[in-house]
Amino acid sequence: xRMARFWRHGDRPFGWITLLAALLLLGLVGGIAVALxxxxxxxxxxxxxxxxxxxxxxxxxxRVFGALPFIQGTLVTSALALVLAIxxxxxxxxxxxxLAPGWLSRPLGLLIELLAAVPSVVYGLxxxxxLIPAVAKPLGVALNGSLGFxxxxxxxxxxxxxxxxxxxxxxxxxxTIAAISRDVLFAIPNSQREGALALGATHWEVVHQVLxxxxxxxxxxxxxxxxxxxxxxxxxxxxxxxxNLDLSASLLHPGYTMASIIANEFTExxxxxxxxxLIEIGLILFAMTLLINLFAQLLIWRVRRRxxxxxxx
Amino acid sequence: xxxxxxxxxxxxxxxxxxxxxxxxxxxLPALTLDFFTNLxxxxxxxxxxxxxxxxxxxITVGLGLLLAGPVGTLVAIYAxxxxxxxIGTVIRFATDTLSGVPSIVMGIFAYTIVVLPQRHFxxxxxxxxxxxxxxxxxxxxxxxxxxxxxxxxxxASLALGAAEWRTWRNVLVPAAWNGILxxxxxxxxxxxxxxxxxxxxxxGNPFMSVSLxxxxxxxxxxxxxxxxSPYEDWRAxxxxxxxxxxxxxxxxxVAARYVTGRRAxxxxxxxx
Amino acid sequence: MTLATQxxxxxxxxxxxxxxxxxxxxxxxxxxxxxxxxxxxxxxxxYGTFCAVRNVTLDIPANQVTxxxxxxxxxxxxxxxxxxxxxxxxxxxxxxxxxxLDGENILRPEVDVVNVRRRIGMVFxxxxxxxxxxxxxxxxxxxxxxxxxxxxxxVVERTLRxxxxxxxxxxKLHQSALALSGGQQxxxxxxxxxxxxxxxxxxxxxxxxxxxxxxxxxxxxxxxLRATYTIVIVTHNMxxxxxxxxxxxxxxxxxxxxxxxxxxxxxxEIFTNPRNQLTEDYVSGRFG
Numbered sequence: 012x013r014m015a016r017f018w019r020h021g022d023r024p025f026g027w028i029t030l031l032a033a034l035l036l037l038g039l040v041g042g043i044a045v046a047l048x049x050x051x052x053x054x055x056x057x058x059x060x061x062x063x064x065x066x067x068x069x070x071x072x073x074r075v076f077g078a079l080p081f082i083q084g085t086l087v088t089s090a091l092a093l094v095l096a097i098x099x100x101x102x103x104x105x106x107x108x109x110l111a112p113g114w115l116s117r118p119l120g121l122l123i124e125l126l127a128a129v130p131s132v133v134y135g136l137x138x139x140x141x142l143i144p145a146v147a148k149p150l151g152v153a154l155n156g157s158l159g160f161x162x163x164x165x166x167x168x169x170x171x172x173x174x175x176x177x178x179x180x181x182x183x184x185x186x187t188i189a190a191i192s193r194d195v196l197f198a199i200p201n202s203q204r205e206g207a208l209a210l211g212a213t214h215w216e217v218v219h220q221v222l223x224x225x226x227x228x229x230x231x232x233x234x235x236x237x238x239x240x241x242x243x244x245x246x247x248x249x250x251x252x253x254x255n256l257d258l259s260a261s262l263l264h265p266g267y268t269m270a271s272i273i274a275n276e277f278t279e280x281x282x283x284x285x286x287x288x289l290i291e292i293g294l295i296l297f298a299m300t301l302l303i304n305l306f307a308q309l310l311i312w313r314v315r316r317r318x319x320x321x322x323x324x
Numbered sequence: 325x326x327x328x329x330x331x332x333x334x335x336x337x338x339x340x341x342x343x344x345x346x347x348x349x350x351x352l353p354a355l356t357l358d359f360f361t362n363l364x365x366x367x368x369x370x371x372x373x374x375x376x377x378x379x380x381x382x383i384t385v386g387l388g389l390l391l392a393g394p395v396g397t398l399v400a401i402y403a404x405x406x407x408x409x410x411i412g413t414v415i416r417f418a419t420d421t422l423s424g425v426p427s428i429v430m431g432i433f434a435y436t437i438v439v440l441p442q443r444h445f446x447x448x449x450x451x452x453x454x455x456x457x458x459x460x461x462x463x464x465x466x467x468x469x470x471x472x473x474x475x476x477x478x479x480a481s482l483a484l485g486a487a488e489w490r491t492w493r494n495v496l497v498p499a500a501w502n503g504i505l506x507x508x509x510x511x512x513x514x515x516x517x518x519x520x521x522x523x524x525x526x527x528g529n530p531f532m533s534v535s536l537x538x539x540x541x542x543x544x545x546x547x548x549x550x551x552x553s554p555y556e557d558w559r560a561x562x563x564x565x566x567x568x569x570x571x572x573x574x575x576x577x578v579a580a581r582y583v584t585g586r587r588a589x590x591x592x593x594x595x596x
Numbered sequence: 597m598t599l600a601t602q603x604x605x606x607x608x609x610x611x612x613x614x615x616x617x618x619x620x621x622x623x624x625x626x627x628x629x630x631x632x633x634x635x636x637x638x639x640x641x642x643y644g645t646f647c648a649v650r651n652v653t654l655d656i657p658a659n660q661v662t663x664x665x666x667x668x669x670x671x672x673x674x675x676x677x678x679x680x681x682x683x684x685x686x687x688x689x690x691x692x693x694x695x696x697l698d699g700e701n702i703l704r705p706e707v708d709v710v711n712v713r714r715r716i717g718m719v720f721x722x723x724x725x726x727x728x729x730x731x732x733x734x735x736x737x738x739x740x741x742x743x744x745x746x747x748x749x750x751v752v753e754r755t756l757r758x759x760x761x762x763x764x765x766x767x768k769l770h771q772s773a774l775a776l777s778g779g780q781q782x783x784x785x786x787x788x789x790x791x792x793x794x795x796x797x798x799x800x801x802x803x804x805x806x807x808x809x810x811x812x813x814x815x816x817x818x819x820x821l822r823a824t825y826t827i828v829i830v831t832h833n834m835x836x837x838x839x840x841x842x843x844x845x846x847x848x849x850x851x852x853x854x855x856x857x858x859x860x861x862x863x864x865e866i867f868t869n870p871r872n873q874l875t876e877d878y879v880s881g882r883f884g
Contacts, residue, residue, distance in 0.1 A: 020710045025489035029405070032398035033415055036463070039456065040418045043425060046436045102332025110326055111333070119333055121581065126340040128510075128577045130517025132544040133566045136551045137343050140350075140559075182339045189336050214326075236424075243426025245520035246548055270428045270520070277432075277524045293432040297425060304424030308417065408687055476724035480785070483680055484737040484792055485714030494736070499727050 043297065051291035053284050062291060066258045068272075070280070076288035078295065080258045084173065084266040085296075088248065089241040091177025091262065092184055097234055099181075100188030104233075105218055107189070108196035120193065127186035135250035138179040139171075143251060147175035151263045165261040171253035173266040179251050180244060184237035191236060191311075195229030196222060232310035239303045243296060245270035269296045344570070351567030354560050360568075364530050364546075367555045374565050376532045380447065380540040384526055385515050387451025387536070388458050393508055395455075396462030401492055403463070404470040416467075423460035430456045431521030439525060447533070447540035450526025457518060458511035465507025469500035506580040513576035517569060519544035543569045633658040633796060633826040634679065634716075639693035639703070641674050641683060647854040648674045652693070654845055654860055656796075661818060661827045663841030663863065665834055666878070670847040671855025672830045673721075676798040679828070680718040681709045697796075714741065717789035721801040723781035725773035725788070730765050733773045733784055737792035751791060758824075759787035760817055779810020783817060790821070797821065799829040803836065815840050834879055838867050846875045 018024065054062065058076060065077030103123065107116045151168040158164045199222055207221045223230065253265020254275060269292045280286035358373055365372030399415065406412040434453035439445055473496050481491040497504065519542075522528070527539035528549060543565055550562035632655040639652040649671035656662050664672040674683070679702070683689040694701045702712045725733050734752045735743075743751055752769070756762040761783050765776070773784055782802055789797055799818070803811040818827060818840045831837050837844055844866040846858045859866060859875045870876045 019708075020487035021490070022488045025487075025492075029398045029402035032395050033402040033411070035395060036399050036415065036422070036459065037418050039459070040422055042437070043429065043433045046433050047429070050432075050436050099332045099335050102329045103336040106326075106329035106333040110329055119337060122337045122340055125574055125577055126337070128513055128517075128573055129340070129343060130519070130544055130569055130573055132517065132519040132547045132551075133343065133347065133570050136547060136562055136566050137346060139551060141342070141346055185336055185339075239424050243424075243428065245426065245428040246544075249520075250548070250552060270426060273428050273432070274520055274523055277435075278527070290432055290436075293429050297429045300424050300426055300429075301421060304421055307424075308420050474724070476720060476722060477726060479682060479685065479718075479720060480724040480726065480788075481736070482685070483682065483713055483718040483720075484740065484788065485710050486736075486740050487710055490740060494740075495726055 047290060047294040047297055051287045051294050054288040054291040057284060058288075062288075063295070066256075068256055070276075070282075070285045074282070074284060076285070078269070078288075078292050080256050081267050081269040081272050081292060082295070083258060084176075084252065085242055085268040085270070087262070087266070088173055088176040088180055088252065088268060089238055091173070092180035092241045093234065093238055095178065095181035096185045096188055096237060100185045100233075100237070101192050101230060103185075103189040104192030104196055105222075107193045109214070109218060109222070120190070123186045123189050126182075127190065131183065131244060131247045132250075134179060134183055135247035138175065138247060138251040142179055142182075143170045143175050147172065147178050147251075150174065150178075155263055162260040163262050165259075166263065168263045169253060169265050171251050171265050172263050173252060174262040176248045176252040176266070176268070177262070179247055180241045183244060183247060184241050187240050188233050188237040191233035192226075192230050195226045195233060195311075198229070199225050228310045228313050232307045235303055235307035235310065239300050239307065242303070243270060243300050245274050249274045269293075344574075347563060347567050347570055350560070350563035351565075354564035355567060359561075359564060363532055364561075367553075367558065370557075372561070374541075374543065374546055374561070374568070376529065377541040377543045377546040377565065378568075379532065379534060380450075380526065380529070381516055381542045381544075383447055383534065383536070383540060384450040384454055384522075384542055385512055387448070388454030388515050389508065389512060391451065391455035392458035392462050392511065396459050396507075396511075397466050397497070397504065399459075399463045400466035400470055401497075403467050405488075407471070415463075419460045419463045419467075422456070423464070427453075427457055427518050428520045431523065431525055434521065434525050445525060445527035445539045446537050447526055448536045450522055450540060450542065451536070453521045453525045454515040454518060457521070458515050461511040461514060462504075462507050465510065466500070466504045469503025469507070470496060472503070473499045502583050506584045509576050509580035509583070513573045513580070516576075517544050517573050519548045523548075543572075630660060631658040632656065633697070634702075635694070635696040636675075636679075637694040637696070639675065639678065639691070639695060641671070641678055641692075642690040643686060644688040647852065649678075649847075650850065650854045650856050652857050654857060656826060656828060657843060658826050659822060659824075660842040661822050661829060661840055663837035663844045664828065664830045664847060665832070665837045665844060666847030666855070666858075667849065668832060669853065669855070670849045672847050673800050674855065675847075676718070676800055676828055676830050678703065679796075680716050680798055681707075681712055682718065684709060714792055715794050716796040716798060717792055717794035719782070719786050719789055719797065719799040719802050722805045723778055723785050725776070725781050725784055727772065727774055729770045730773045730776070730784060731769040733788050734791050737788060741792065755787050755791040758790060758821075759783055760813070760820065761787055777810065779806045779813055782806055782810065782814060786814070786817060786821075790825075794825065796826045796828065799827065801830055801832065804832070811836070834867070838863060846870075846872075846878060848874055848878070 054076060062078050063082065064079055066079040067075045067077050068080065069075045107120050111119065148170045151172060151174050154164045155166045155168050159166055203221055203225055204217055207217045248268050249271035252268060252271060254267055254271060255265035256267060257264065273289050273293055277289055280289055358371055360373055361375055362371060362373030363376055403412050403415040430453050434449050434456065438449040438452050477495050477499060478491055481495045522542050522545040526542055528545050529539040529541045533540050547562050547565045547569065550558040634656040636652055636654040639649060641649045652675060664675060666672050677683050678691050679695055683691050691703050693703065695703050726736065731752055734755050735748045738748060738751050753762060756765065764780060773781065776784060803814050806814065815836065818829065821827060829840065841863045843861065844863040845860040846866060847855050848858050849855055859870060859872045866875060867879050870879060
């Protein structure tokens with residue numbers, strides 16, 4: 012009887028097991044940070060903060076490592092992806108949430124969610140053999156021809172390039188932005204729309220003056236989650252960016268990103284400092300995506316608190 | 325304005341259609357029965373298949389599911405039971421954070437905790453990294469479904485003298501089961517398509533292996549290797565493998581949504 | 597099924613006060629001293645800082661139907677929920693006082709709540725059958741408590757017969773309980789509680805979400821169950837209390853919105869000859 016009371020009919024061990032699982036989750040998140048930090052000690056000690064701002068990546072002769080080209084490549088391709096994906100993604104969300112009739116909105120929404128499910132290696136394959144020859148290269152040539160005087164469109168024009176990576180990434184983050192923005196718009200109470208419509212606003216004015224300001228932080232959250240996905244995207248980018256260490260300003264040049272240098276060189280890192288420099292890049296990438304996700308969560312939680320509807324992140 | 329937004333929606337779904345059509349076109353010719361049953365052949369040798377990658381994906385994804393499924397469900401139960409307490413918020417925050425960690429970074433982590441101590445790449449490491457990737461998906465969908473189960477069912481079970489754990493096992497989890505299944509399917513779909521973290525965990529293997537202790541091939545990794553190779557016949561195989569993978573992943577996604585629809589009907593009406 | 601008249605008659609049948617209910621045997625009431633099943637003493641329940649019920653002292657007689665009536669918010673549900681320890685599920689709820697069942701205070705935190713709930717069953721306001729088959733709903737409790745599979749058929753049939761539901765569901769035992777009507781669902785929930793073989797069944801407004809015919813069935817069932825179980829029924833429906841109960845407790849709210857018990861006695865006295873003015877106002881419809 013005392014035993015039964017102690018075990019509480021199995022509830023006590025059950026409580027321990029679920030607690031253990033929860034601790035495992037927390038340990039996993041903490042463990043990633045600790046493992047990346049500890050296993051990059053050699054590199055952090057050797058290069059300090061210079062690692063972030065120098066651009067020599069020389070594992071062969073001088074064994075000197077600087078991550079600037081990769082950081083630059085990641086930021087440039089992600090920014091390009093957002094510039095292209097935001098108008099399309101938010102526009103599609105407005106169409107799905109506000110304009111399209113239900114019979115059109117639901118299947119379109121499903122297709123967009125399926126787009127998010129396509130494996131990144133398939134995107135890479137399609138990007139390498141379809142998007143580059145059909146879109147990226149001709150677009151690059153055209154941009155170079157008309158705006159070639161700008162440093163970012165300087166020639167020569169390559170197929171695999173930052174432009175190609177940015178284009179492909181924009182396709183990949185688009186479903187994230189579109190689907191979450193749609194949910195944010197859905198979560199806005201109808202009273203907001205009706206209030207404006209009753210004052211004689213047009214549909215466009217409702218979207219522009221009421222819904223977008225009301226859902227602003229949620230939409231920003233959607234965009235930032237899209238950014239998080241772009242920053243960490245690996246295999247597809249590795250396949251189309253050309254993997255070039257030059258710190259060029261031109262979008263039409265091949266480049267490198269943080270994720271793709273890890274993918275390409277991790278198994279070839281022949282000495283500890285080399286491997287730990289790569290892990291430090293992983294650490295930077297982790298820190299960047301962590302901050303960005305925290306920020307996005309914060310924004311979306313604010314929306315969720317304010318509105319009754321559910322927003323799935 | 326209608327036109328612009330409609331154009332945006334069209335642009336948003338265009339890539340899916342384009343990818344599906346192209347992958348089908350390029351991949352279908354190489355899809356023979358042999359492709360599913362044979363091992364890869366060296367460059368230039370005709371025939372050859374992806375049986376090793378199919379088996380390898382099944383093993384690594386299966387292992388990931390085996391690890392992430394139970395743990396994820398238990399975490400979701402813990403988070404639901406403690407939803408009102410600060411720890412519930414911490415769990416949710418950790419889950420969202422984990423789902424934002426790039427899979428390549430997960431790969432590095434698995435490398436440091438499995439590959440480094442073992443001193444070699446293995447299917448085990450591949451399964452572990454896939455478990456990390458699946459875990460937040462499982463937790464989130466399970467928690468969301470458990471939240472939807474009416475609290476009156478929990479009361480009913482406890483009032484009959486059932487212990488908490490029996491209430492979870494016999495009433496609440498079964499009531500949310502379709503939703504949990506959806507989460508598991510989406511997690512499997514996601515894990516089955518991960519190539520980046522496999523580069524330095526499962527590592528790939530041109531031969532047949534069913535050992536957890538050996539390097540192993542997977543479908544997405546095989547696509548990557550074939551795609552960046554300079555050989556025309558390997559590229560054809562990349563398309564064929566991509567077709568297999570995309571059918572698998574999209575079918576899982578569509579099926580998952582179908583299951584969710586059924587859940588709504590099952591739980592929807594407690595009284596008529 | 598026949599109306600609720602097959603009990604210990606022998607006493608003269610008096611029509612219940614002011615109701616068109618069929619004649620029923622009046623309860624013997626505490627006067628003829630039936631054993632007390634649960635002795636509640638100074639029960640007080642707080643939700644956070646809010647006091648929901650204060651200082652309730654009440655002897656629940658064995659094998660009788662005790663009705664708890666009163667305006668909404670007077671804490672009547674809180675009283676029955678604390679007896680089944682459902683208050684444990686509410687964060688911030690604090691229960692003090694005593695409820696003695698067989699010499700043990702079931703409100704003490706150290707008490708084995710699972711055991712308490714096996715002895716004191718509960719039926720809720722809205723029918724809450726599990727999304728399982730009718731059979732599995734009834735078999736749920738017996739399975740928990742170790743009844744073997746081969747004995748289950750018999751237990752399920754006996755219970756459903758006892759709940760007067762057998763004839764309606766015997767051909768669809770393995771269909772979902774959610775396909776039953778609301779009234780049938782509620783009777784299934786009563787059967788589910790009976791299958792555990794508790795001593796006491798608490799019912800928290802069991803018919804408030806049910807149509808009139810379903811309500812009649814439930815009331816008939818309650819009358820039948822009195823022979824086997826001690827029943828406590830919370831209801832805001834005075835007609836119902838006068839029809840089904842032997843003894844009645846009237847609750848109302850204090851100035852600080854804490855519920856308390858005004859009067860407790862044989863149902864017939866509460867309805868025809870209340871001692872307290874508040875009770876009289878309430879039962880004659882002059883309340884609030």
